[in-house]
Amino acid sequence: MELNSSGLGLPVPFPDLKIVVIIPAKNEEQHIQPTLAALNQQVDSSGYPIDKNSYEIIVLANNCTDATAAKAIAFAKEHPACRIHIVIRNLAPENAHVGFARHMLMNEAYSRLMSLNRPRGVIASTDGDTIVSPTWIYHTLKAIDQGADVVGGRILTQAQPVGRLYYLLDVTY
Secondary structure, three states: OOEOOOOOOOEOOOOOOOEEEEEEEOOOOOOHHHHHHHHHOOEOOOOOEOOHHHEEEEEEEEOOOOOHHHHHHHHHHHOOOOOEEEEEEOOOHHHOOHHHHHHHHHHHHHHHHHHOOOOOOEEEEOOOOEOOOOOHHHHHHHHHHOOOOOOOOOOOEOOOHHHHHHHHHHHHO
């Protein structure tokens, strides 16, 4: 296995890579597999599967005390066509937070895209307890292709039904 020169020691990115999805995850053993399943099932606006060679997923399981990493690894093994990389780290207490983990992942994604000379490559971020839309990657890439520099969206987590209820009430209002 050939490794790139980035900090997380991942395999060299596939040449068709357009978008790197980053997921910081801490103690998400109940949610990480549905999160990865949603990313594995990405389709375009007509319902055709997105080319799995055009995107990859990097999960940073940081300071987990549960089976988050093991469940992510199991999912990746069950779905070898989906390019999923699992990185396990125990960060120092002062860095053991989602902001630092996301920063590490963004640096890795940037390095991977630049290693392919893709300055307009896309870094997409979600969390280990979310389920993205089936067309999330398609619409993100479409917005970038149409000139957007940044794409944002709504997030509903699996873990917080009360927060989801308030969010849905707010959207309805």
